[in-house]
Amino acid sequence: MEMQTVKFYQTGTFTVGNRLLDENERSVQANMERTNSLNSGHRACQGCGEALGARYAIDAAMRVTGDKLIAVNATGCLEVFSTPYPETSWQIPWIHSLFGNAAAVASGVAAAMRVTGRSDVRVVAQGGDGGTTDIGFGCLSGMFERNDDVLYICYDNEAYMNTGVQRSSATPPAARTATTMAVGKEPGNVFGTGKNVPLIAMAHHIPYVATASVANLRDLEFKVTRAMNVHGARYVHIHVPCPLGWGSAPADTIKVARMAVESGLFPLFEAEHGEVTGRTRIRHKVPVTEYLKLQKRFAHLFGKTPDQERLDQIQAIADKNIRTFGLIDTELAHG
Amino acid sequence: MDKPFAITLDVGSSLANKTGSWRTSRPVYLDRLPPCNNACPAGENIQAWLFHAEGGDYEAAWRELTQNNPLPAVMGRVCYHPCEDACNRGKLDAAVGINSVERFLGDEAIKRGWKFPAPPKESGKRVLVVGAGPSGLSAAYHLRRLGHAVKVVDAGPMAGGMMRFGIPKYRLPRDVLDAEVKRIADLGVEFEYNRKVENIRDTMTEGKFDAVFLAVGAHIAKRAYIPAGEAAKMLDAVSVLRDMEGEEKPMLGRRVVVYGGGNTALDVARTAKRLGASEAIIVYRRNREKMPAHDFEVEEALQEGVMIKWLSTIKNMANEGTLTVEKMKLDEKGFPQPTGEFETLEADSLVLALGQDVDLSLLEGVPGLAIKDGTVQVAPNMMTGYPGIFAGGDMVPSERTVTVAVGHGKKAARNIDAWLAGGTYEPAPKHELADFEKLNAWYYTDASKTVRPMLDIVRRTSTFDEVVSGLDETNALFEARRCLSCGNCFECDNCYGVCPDNSVIKLGPGKRFEFNYDYCKGCGICVSECPCGAIKMVPETI
Numbered sequence: 001m002e003m004q005t006v007k008f009y010q011t012g013t014f015t016v017g018n019r020l021l022d023e024n025e026r027s028v029q030a031n032m033e034r035t036n037s038l039n040s041g042h043r044a045c046q047g048c049g050e051a052l053g054a055r056y057a058i059d060a061a062m063r064v065t066g067d068k069l070i071a072v073n074a075t076g077c078l079e080v081f082s083t084p085y086p087e088t089s090w091q092i093p094w095i096h097s098l099f100g101n102a103a104a105v106a107s108g109v110a111a112a113m114r115v116t117g118r119s120d121v122r123v124v125a126q127g128g129d130g131g132t133t134d135i136g137f138g139c140l141s142g143m144f145e146r147n148d149d150v151l152y153i154c155y156d157n158e159a160y161m162n163t164g165v166q167r168s169s170a171t172p173p174a175a176r177t178a179t180t181m182a183v184g185k186e187p188g189n190v191f192g193t194g195k196n197v198p199l200i201a202m203a204h205h206i207p208y209v210a211t212a213s214v215a216n217l218r219d220l221e222f223k224v225t226r227a228m229n230v231h232g233a234r235y236v237h238i239h240v241p242c243p244l245g246w247g248s249a250p251a252d253t254i255k256v257a258r259m260a261v262e263s264g265l266f267p268l269f270e271a272e273h274g275e276v277t278g279r280t281r282i283r284h285k286v287p288v289t290e291y292l293k294l295q296k297r298f299a300h301l302f303g304k305t306p307d308q309e310r311l312d313q314i315q316a317i318a319d320k321n322i323r324t325f326g327l328i329d330t331e332l333a334h335g
Numbered sequence: 336m337d338k339p340f341a342i343t344l345d346v347g348s349s350l351a352n353k354t355g356s357w358r359t360s361r362p363v364y365l366d367r368l369p370p371c372n373n374a375c376p377a378g379e380n381i382q383a384w385l386f387h388a389e390g391g392d393y394e395a396a397w398r399e400l401t402q403n404n405p406l407p408a409v410m411g412r413v414c415y416h417p418c419e420d421a422c423n424r425g426k427l428d429a430a431v432g433i434n435s436v437e438r439f440l441g442d443e444a445i446k447r448g449w450k451f452p453a454p455p456k457e458s459g460k461r462v463l464v465v466g467a468g469p470s471g472l473s474a475a476y477h478l479r480r481l482g483h484a485v486k487v488v489d490a491g492p493m494a495g496g497m498m499r500f501g502i503p504k505y506r507l508p509r510d511v512l513d514a515e516v517k518r519i520a521d522l523g524v525e526f527e528y529n530r531k532v533e534n535i536r537d538t539m540t541e542g543k544f545d546a547v548f549l550a551v552g553a554h555i556a557k558r559a560y561i562p563a564g565e566a567a568k569m570l571d572a573v574s575v576l577r578d579m580e581g582e583e584k585p586m587l588g589r590r591v592v593v594y595g596g597g598n599t600a601l602d603v604a605r606t607a608k609r610l611g612a613s614e615a616i617i618v619y620r621r622n623r624e625k626m627p628a629h630d631f632e633v634e635e636a637l638q639e640g641v642m643i644k645w646l647s648t649i650k651n652m653a654n655e656g657t658l659t660v661e662k663m664k665l666d667e668k669g670f671p672q673p674t675g676e677f678e679t680l681e682a683d684s685l686v687l688a689l690g691q692d693v694d695l696s697l698l699e700g701v702p703g704l705a706i707k708d709g710t711v712q713v714a715p716n717m718m719t720g721y722p723g724i725f726a727g728g729d730m731v732p733s734e735r736t737v738t739v740a741v742g743h744g745k746k747a748a749r750n751i752d753a754w755l756a757g758g759t760y761e762p763a764p765k766h767e768l769a770d771f772e773k774l775n776a777w778y779y780t781d782a783s784k785t786v787r788p789m790l791d792i793v794r795r796t797s798t799f800d801e802v803v804s805g806l807d808e809t810n811a812l813f814e815a816r817r818c819l820s821c822g823n824c825f826e827c828d829n830c831y832g833v834c835p836d837n838s839v840i841k842l843g844p845g846k847r848f849e850f851n852y853d854y855c856k857g858c859g860i861c862v863s864e865c866p867c868g869a870i871k872m873v874p875e876t877i
């Protein structure tokens with residue numbers, strides 16, 4: 001998936017809009033009439049990547065469906081910061097039930113739409129990495145396996161942020177969390193475990209799976225749009241930095257996400273029916289340290305004597321991703 | 336109470352929650368000074384005219400450009416473009432080809448017949464401009480646009496000064512110069528040629544001029560004492576280049592030696608080649624690093640077969656044209672010192688290109704003037720020590736380039752305008768510099784500079800056709816679009832998109848954006864992700 005087609009414009013399609021592009025070539029976010037599905041006044045922290053990712057994704061889904069969309073939300077920051085009773089930031093029909101059942105509730109909403117003859121109304125489910133890769137995983141797998149007509153979006157901030165940064169199965173190796181302290185012989189989260197839900201989703205052979213990042217809006221909108229243009233179970237996994245939990249500067253949210261992509265640690269790809277069909281190339285490759293050093297949760301790897309062994313291990317993960325997904329165009333210097 | 340079970344409150348919107356109160360610092364939009372503008376001796380707003388060119392509105396671009404410089408087609412050929420040396424894009428791949436886009440716009444204006452608008456109203460004041468070179472033309476143009484009646488007198492037969500009588504045709508075709516001069520004349524500026532002003536104060540009184548701008552240039556060739564035989568052919572660069580404009584081309588012979596290391600020396604050597612010399616040799620007393628001539632001109636000259644003898648001085652010239660040349664070496668301070676080693680060089684003619692002096696005779700008897708090193712001293716407002724007499728260009732202390740001269744003309748015009756109204760000109764305060772560190776360069780696409788196609792070397796040395804040809808429309812557009820718009824919003828929508836709190840209001844095309852401080856939490860993502868550095872954070876005052 002290569003978004004950059006118009007080479008000669010100052011910023012091509014890298015920026016949100018571009019006054020030199022045709023109206024229909026601009027992003028949803030550039031539009032003065034975008035839905036703003038998640039409106040101002042929400043209580044997310046300064047520079048919240050999840051708030052940003054949710055607006056990006058849901059606004060795009062709203063455009064594809066002509067505003068006929070219902071969202072089901074798992075418990076987590078996104079739910080808590082957007083809906084303190086009786087206020088809501090959502091400008092779309094929205095329902096919250098429990099932490100672990102968003103996929104099941106969404107399957108139910110989709111079924112309800114079908115039996116009431118409202119097949120024009122589409123359904124998204126959304127949750128954090130904890131709600132998706134851990135507690136909600138059984139419901140999610142069921143939704144995939146039944147091929148229910150739901151797009152499930154996971155906002156991956158790599159820990160249970162809402163309850164104070166506890167480790168999840170999406171927490172990366174070496175990261176410090178409240179439950180994986182930076183102490184002892186192997187500080188931070190362990191190496192070699194964790195779970196790659198996009199790959200597991202692919203193993204269900206559902207019609208569409210993709211990864212996306214708040215650092216690449218065009219790519220993200222493209223993928224949500226593609227996902228909404230097909231029926232059946234779909235899964236989009238979005239990388240959303242958390243300044244509070246990661247110990248990064250609020251202003252650096254997009255930069256941190258960009259470094260994850262450009263280092264190869266967070267590969268951007270698409271898969272259809274279990275097969276990888278597209279990858280977004282790295283533009284300017286950076287070493288993983290460019291990503292890690294922006295975050296206090298990895299601070300123990302640096303300092304006076306850097307933990308070279310662990311840094312090398314993390315670099316090896318990135319290099320493997322680059323190889324496996326073909327993230328660097330070997331013919332062109334940069335994609 | 337007809338609310339559903341367990342519901343006691345109406346549904347509210349989070350808009351009730353003014354998260355702006357969390358903020359400790361706020362983002363603000365600003366315009367920073369692009370490095371190109373900062374480096375331009377003519378004070379062009381380069382980023383602003385490139386902005387129009389990027390959108391394909393070349394006329395708007397040309398109009399923006401000519402706010403500051405009336406000679407874009409000339410500039411696009413002869414300016415040494417310090418803007419490109421300063422251009423931030425140079426740190427990414429290669430500087431934007433500002434100069435070539437400028438030339439494209441200038442040529443486009445000639446082709447399409449674009450004119451300057453008449454001044455909005457007449458001031459009733461009369462200003463005399465002495466000298467129709469770049470500085471005089473620039474001053475005349477700006478003064479006229481400010482509504483003054485302007486008369487330009489020049490001792491030469493045509494306008495242009497050194498642009499006509501110093502710069503060879505292969506660098507500046509005369510039809511281009513003529514077209515840009517005519518456009519200034521069409522604005523209502525009166526020109527009188529072949530008139531040398533003998534005494535400036537008399538001329539002012541006779542013509543009832545309220546102020547005068549002097550820009551007579553530096554046309555007197557500097558001499559060096561070189562003993563020479565009766566029949567030895569020794570000429571100076573100024574007259575060689577001037578004669579190139581007349582009917583009778585100078586006779587330089589087959590072996591031409593040029594003495595000097597400036598751009599003029601190169602111009603003469605390249606001209607000699609074109610006149611049929613089989614050898615054109617430049618003799619210069621220092622080495623290439625110390626040579627004042629611009630690198631690209633040295634490069635072009637070498638390509639054309641011009642030879643350069645470094646670290647050499649000419650001692651004498653015998654009748655048959657034999658030159659005695661002494662080898663030099665640089666001392667620790669970089670000054671050339673004689674070595675006592677000599678060699679000879681055969682030459683049909685020797686052209687001295689050792690610099691030029693100013694003819695200051697018209698200023699005789701004017702009280703209050705300060706003359707130093709052969710140039711007239713001026714105050715920061717370009718006024719000489721005599722009220723109402725302003726001066727600029729090569730006759731005042733400065734770097735002697737066409738662009739600097741044009742800048743002087745503009746500056747003088749604005750100050751004369753203020754002075755005529757009994758006030759002083761206050762230039763707008765300079766914005767802070769948009770240096771590379773202020774940009775988020777990640778967003779810019781990669782694209783290499785469109786190199787101006789060079790004329791075939793053979794063709795170039797045998798004719799006076801232009802050496803560097805222009806960009807065509809698609810090239811020019813591409814080149815303009817490489818501009819990073821340093822420090823100035825170009826409406827890429829990034830701030831509007833990246834705010835997690837919807838606190839950026841998009842005002843629509845051409846209107847830029849506004850912050851909604853009711854909800855802005857002050858995270859600063861917009862500042863980090865603004866490609867061009869047009870937003871900054873400032874602390875909140877509580």
Ligand SMILES: Cc1ncc(C[n+]2csc(CCOP(=O)(O)OP(=O)(O)O)c2C)c(N)n1
Nearest residue numbers: 075076077099128129130131159160161162
């Ligand atoms: C069954 C259940 N267990 C625990 C909780 C407490 N809880 C609320 S949010 C949350 C963490 C959510 O983490 P994640 O899904 O990653 O979303 P994030 O807050 O990081 O966006 C937890 C543990 C709960 N609400 N329900």
Ligand code: SF4
Nearest residue numbers: 371422423818819821
């Ligand atoms: S990129 Fe554009 S604005 Fe920046 S210095 Fe170069 S020409 Fe000027």
Ligand SMILES: [Mg+2]
Nearest residue numbers: 128129159161
């Ligand atoms: Mg989480």
